[in-house]
Amino acid sequence: MRDDMADKQENSGLKKQIDENLRRVYQQALEEKVPDRFEKLLAQLREKEGGK
Amino acid sequence: MNASPDVRDPRDEMPEHLPAMRAFALSLTRNSAAADDLVQDTIVKAWSNLDKFEAGSNLRAWLFTILRNTFYSDKRKTKREVSDSDGAHAATLFDKPAHDGKLAFNDFSVAFDKLSPEHREVLILVGASGFSYEEAAETMGVAVGTVKSRANRARLKLADLLGLKEGEDILAEADGATTAVMGRSGIQAA
Numbered sequence: 281m282r283d284d285m286a287d288k289q290e291n292s293g294l295k296k297q298i299d300e301n302l303r304r305v306y307q308q309a310l311e312e313k314v315p316d317r318f319e320k321l322l323a324q325l326r327e328k329e330g331g332k
Numbered sequence: 333m334n335a336s337p338d339v340r341d342p343r344d345e346m347p348e349h350l351p352a353m354r355a356f357a358l359s360l361t362r363n364s365a366a367a368d369d370l371v372q373d374t375i376v377k378a379w380s381n382l383d384k385f386e387a388g389s390n391l392r393a394w395l396f397t398i399l400r401n402t403f404y405s406d407k408r409k410t411k412r413e414v415s416d417s418d419g420a421h422a423a424t425l426f427d428k429p430a431h432d433g434k435l436a437f438n439d440f441s442v443a444f445d446k447l448s449p450e451h452r453e454v455l456i457l458v459g460a461s462g463f464s465y466e467e468a469a470e471t472m473g474v475a476v477g478t479v480k481s482r483a484n485r486a487r488l489k490l491a492d493l494l495g496l497k498e499g500e501d502i503l504a505e506a507d508g509a510t511t512a513v514m515g516r517s518g519i520q521a522a
Contacts, residue, residue, distance in 0.1 A: 299460070302444075302455055302460040305441065305444060306359065306461060311351075312354070318350050321376070325375070
């Protein structure tokens with residue numbers, strides 16, 4: 281029954297449009313510049329580890 | 333650690349996952365500053381638990397798991413549902429014109445912001461991040477069937493927030509048959 285429901289939703293134009301918009305939300309977030317602090321943090325962690 | 337040559341060190345691989353981690357964090361928090369803090373905490377936690385990562389397995393799913401667990405445990409601790417700037421992120425960044433007269437993206441973003449983090453999470457994981465239902469289930473720590481039903485409910489909630497009545501047709505028990513007609517014309521273009 282669950283599958284019937286899923287299939288129905290799969291075929292609907294609404295689901296397609298929702299998913300298009302979801303991908304756009306995600307894609308825009310992906311394209312934002314990642315703050316430098318993360319690369320710096322990774323470098324620091326790596327350095328700390330190397331010093332063990 | 334004796335990783336075979338074809339298995340990469342997760343330390344080397346982690347930088348590649350930063351944009352995805354941040355995008356996932358943004359979809360949970362809907363706030364840049366909160367997303368950045370969440371990614372920061374995730375990196376530190378992941379690094380100190382690298383011995384628990386199974387070499388060669390899906391690093392992104394592993395990182396996403398740490399990220400969302402951190403998010404929900406912080407949320408439980410602070411009990412602060414939404415920050416003041418909730419929605420502001422979408423308003424500033426996602427203000428692009430609608431395409432083809434279809435569902436306006438700005439309307440979508442506003443509705444998306446109103447969903448619970450659990451609903452945003454499942455929709456982003458299965459609808460946008462490219463995760464399979466199995467990977468999403470693993471990340472969320474629930475059964476595959478739960479992912480599917482939660483995703484269905486999240487889509488219906490979204491359709492409801494957008495005022496799209498077609499969502500009700502999908503639910504067999506919906507009795508909005510008369511109102512369903514009204515929302516239909518605009519959304520069946522595809």
